[in-house]
Every structure is written in structure tokens, then in C-alpha cells.
Amino acid sequence: MEHVYLAVALAAIAGGFFLESMVRRATMHSLPAVPPKELDDSYAPGEFSRFIHYTRARLHFGNVQGVITSGAIFLFIALGGIGLADFWAASIATSLGFDGFNAASMSGDIVRGLIFLVILAVLSAALGLPFTLYDTFVLEERYGFNRTTWKTFLLDRIKGAILTALLGGPLIALVIAAFHLAGSWAWLAGWAVASAFSLLMLWLGPSLLLPLFNKFEPLEEGELRSDIEKYCSAQNVDVTGVFVMDGSRRSSRSNAFVTGLGSKKRIALFDTLMESLQTNEIVAVLAHEVGHYTLGHIPRTVALSLIRNAALFFLLGLALADPDLYASFGVTGMPVAAGLVCFGLVIAPLSYVLGVVDNALSRKHERQADAYAARTLGKALNIDAGASLAGALKKLTTDNLANPSPPRIAVVLHHSHPPLLERIRSLRSQAA
Numbered sequence: 159m160e161h162v163y164l165a166v167a168l169a170a171i172a173g174g175f176f177l178e179s180m181v182r183r184a185t186m187h188s189l190p191a192v193p194p195k196e197l198d199d200s201y202a203p204g205e206f207s208r209f210i211h212y213t214r215a216r217l218h219f220g221n222v223q224g225v226i227t228s229g230a231i232f233l234f235i236a237l238g239g240i241g242l243a244d245f246w247a248a249s250i251a252t253s254l255g256f257d258g259f260n261a262a263s264m265s266g267d268i269v270r271g272l273i274f275l276v277i278l279a280v281l282s283a284a285l286g287l288p289f290t291l292y293d294t295f296v297l298e299e300r301y302g303f304n305r306t307t308w309k310t311f312l313l314d315r316i317k318g319a320i321l322t323a324l325l326g327g328p329l330i331a332l333v334i335a336a337f338h339l340a341g342s343w344a345w346l347a348g349w350a351v352a353s354a355f356s357l358l359m360l361w362l363g364p365s366l367l368l369p370l371f372n373k374f375e376p377l378e379e380g381e382l383r384s385d386i387e388k389y390c391s392a393q394n395v396d397v398t399g400v401f402v403m404d405g406s407r408r409s410s411r412s413n414a415f416v417t418g419l420g421s422k423k424r425i426a427l428f429d430t431l432m433e434s435l436q437t438n439e440i441v442a443v444l445a446h447e448v449g450h451y452t453l454g455h456i457p458r459t460v461a462l463s464l465i466r467n468a469a470l471f472f473l474l475g476l477a478l479a480d481p482d483l484y485a486s487f488g489v490t491g492m493p494v495a496a497g498l499v500c501f502g503l504v505i506a507p508l509s510y511v512l513g514v515v516d517n518a519l520s521r522k523h524e525r526q527a528d529a530y531a532a533r534t535l536g537k538a539l540n541i542d543a544g545a546s547l548a549g550a551l552k553k554l555t556t557d558n559l560a561n562p563s564p565p566r567i568a569v570v571l572h573h574s575h576p577p578l579l580e581r582i583r584s585l586r587s588q589a590a
């Protein structure tokens with residue numbers, strides 16, 4: 159039994175790599191020679207071939223990144239890297255005066271666990287950094303998307319690391335403590351801690367954390383604002399929750415999103431939307447986001463993830479009690495943090511499947527939000543809602559060089575939104 163866990167984890171890494179390579183190959187082969195007929199007039203001259211070049215470049219980049227990243231992680235785990243990192247962590251914890259090698263000591267296990275996770279985070283950042291740099295400053299730059307300066311890039315990383323330490327550190331410490339203190343109900347206590355934390359983040363995140371990375375400003379007076387006010391009051395949505403976000407600080411890509419729970423929710427429109435879309439198209443994008451909000455998509459998604467996490471924590475509780483889990487990865491004793499990581503590696507295939515389910519649910523929500531926008535916008539503002547939304551979606555797709563019709567396997571495995579052509583067709587059939 160001892161090596162079954164390791165074998166499953168390694169097979170999962172290899173399997174994931176082959177699956178992802180297959181998806182990239184399918185995408186490469188599915189690229190059309192000419193724009194789909196629904197988008198005949200949507201691409202400016204030369205834009206469609208730019209889309210093809212960009213997509214190919216991204217797929218090549220994905221291939222290189224996949225080989226190096228999966229290969230490095232596979233070797234690290236196969237050669238006992240987890241056990242070694244945990245040994246270092248225990249040694250450092252001991253030299254700091256804690257009972258680092260005794261996993262039964264709660265304080266020793268918490269300090270050992272935090273150091274262990276810092277070691278893994280540093281290694282993983284080092285592995286990912288060259289790819290992130292190339293992606294941002296070479297690939298995106300070459301196609302005119304990048305607007306991130308070195309200063310912003312560096313500040314983002316520093317802020318991200320500080321936040322992870324300030325928020326993630328105590329969370330992990332509490333989860334480890336739960337597994338020491340709560341006996342056979344530890345999985346439930348751990349789940350309660352993690353759930354409370356994620357609800358708190360969702361509630362406070364939009365007003366406390368997001369402003370650390372972006373500026374949010376109320377809509378300026380003008381035609382757009384008055385249309386949005388008219389629309390929001392017809393839908394009973396508080397317009398003070400609508401903000402313009404300086405997405406242009408990092409990228410020329412445009413987007414919009416809704417986030418948060420209860421009174422802290424906010425709808426953000428990227429300032430880049432204002433550059434490329436007409437007023438009625440921007441209102442249509444907003445109406446789609448209002449749809450997510452009004453149809454309760456966020457609370458539903460959150461409730462589902464809390465229920466699912468309960469099941470995962472239950473499995474985690476079983477796995478952490480099995481000495482073979484640790485031994486399989488070369489970890490001595492039964493430290494909780496290392497157990498968490500090993501469990502995550504073993505359960506990767508299940509996580510992958512759950513991700514596919516998440517995406518399917520998200521695509522369903524996107525279709526519902528599209529339908530909601532088309533249904534309500536015409537009534538409130540007397541414009542052709544379907545045409546406005548379709549126009550916005552087309553521009554977002556062509557401006558962002560997004561794939562209007564990716565292959566089915568890519569959609570099923572990766573896409574949180576239905577492909578553009580599918581969305582335009584269903585908007586049309588709704589209008590008819």
C-alpha cells in the first residue's frame with residue numbers, strides 16, 4: 159500500500175500533461191483558415207491572421223511550459239522532494255526552538271508546516287516566474303496587450319506575497335490546529351475554518367483587497383451613466399455598486415465582472431471597455447453582470463463549493479490518519495501540512511473532474527446571464543438588446559484575439575464561458 163499514493167500522484171501528473179497536450183493539439187488543428195461567417199465583418203483587415211498567429215504562439219508557449227513544469231514537478235516528487243522539503247522545514251523549526259521533528263507537538267507542527275509551505279511556494283514561484291515574465295513582457299507585449307510596467311509587476315508580486323502570508327498563514331495555522339485538537343471531528347473543524355475564511359474573503363474582498371491592486375471609481379456623469387441608472391433602477395439594483403476599474407493599468411484586454419456577497423457586492427467595468435464599445439454595448443455588458451447578480455449565481459456557486467469542500471475535508475481526514483500517505487512521499491512522522499500537500503497531489507484527478515463540473519455550471523450561468531440581459535435590456539431602455547450584447551461579445555472576442563469557436567474538448571475541460579458563436583446563436587434564437 160505504501161507506494162500506491164505516490165504512484166497515483168505521479169500518474170496524475172503524467173496523465174494531466176498528456177491530456178493538456180492533446181487539448182492544445184486539437185485546438186491547433188481546429189483553427190479555421192477564414193473567419194466564421196457570423197464574424198465576417200467583425201475583424202479589421204489583418205486582424206484574423208493576427209488571431210491565428212497569436213493563438214499558435216500561445217499554444218507553442220503552452221507546450222513548452224507544459225513539458226518543463228510537469229517534468230520538473232514529476233521529478234521533484236518522484237525523487238522525494240516533498241520529504242526533503244519537510245525535513246528542512248522540521249530542521250529550521252527545531253533551530254527556532256520548536257519541537258520541529260515531533261508532529262504530535264501542535265506548535266512544532268504548525269511552525270514546521272508553515273515553513274514547509276513557504277519552501278514549496280518559493281520553489282513554485284521560481285518555476286513559474288520565467289513563464290509569467292515571458293507571457294507578460296514578450297508574448298502579450300508582442301501582440302500589443304501588455305501595459306504592465308516593471309514597477310506594477312514587482313509591486314503586484316510583493317503585495318500578493320504579503321497578503322498570502324497575512325491571510326493564508328493564520329488560515330493554515332488554524333487548519334493544522336483543528337487537526338490536532340478536534341480528534342475524529344477534525345475534518346469538520348478544518349472545513350468550518352476554511353469555509354468561514356472563504357465567506358469572509360468574499361464579503362470583505364471587494365472593498366478591502368481589490369482596491370489594493372486596482373482603482374475603482376464611480377461612473378462619470380453622461381449618457382452612459384444615465385442609461386445605466388435607468389437600467390439599474392428598472393432591475394432594482396443599486397447603481398452605487400457599479401464601478402469603473404483601471405484594467406488598462408495591466409493590459410489592454412477588456413472585461414467586466416461581478417463579485418462579493420450582500421451589501422459589499424460590486425460590479426466592475428474595465429476602463430478598456432469604454433475605449434472600444436459603444437454606449438448600448440457597454441450597458442449590455444453591464445446587464446449581463448446584473449443578470450449574474452440578480453439570478454443569485456454567486457451564492458449558488460459558493461454554496462456548492464462549501465458542500466463539495468465538506469466532502470473533500472472528510473476524505474482529507476481519512477487520508478491524514480493513514481501513515482502510508484506520508485511514507486509514500488518520503489515524509490517522516492505525520493505532519494499535517496505535508497499531509498495536506500500529499501493529499502492534494504493524490505486527489506488531483508478528482509480535482510480535475512470537479513473543475514470540469516465547475517466549468518459546465520459556469521457556462522450554464524453565462525447562458526442564463528445572456529438571456530437575462532437580452533430579456534430585460536430591451537424593456538428598460540428600448541434598444542435591441544440581443545444585437546447590443548452580440549455586438550459587445552463580438553468586439554470583446556476580436557479585440558482580445560479570443561477563439562470564437564474552440565474545439566469541444568477544450569470547451570469542456572477549460573472554458574468557463576460558452577464559445578462566442580454559441581452565445582451569438584442563442585441570442586439570435588431568443589430574439590426570434
Ligand SMILES: [Zn+2]
Pocket residue numbers: 446447450524527
Ligand atoms: Zn458572465
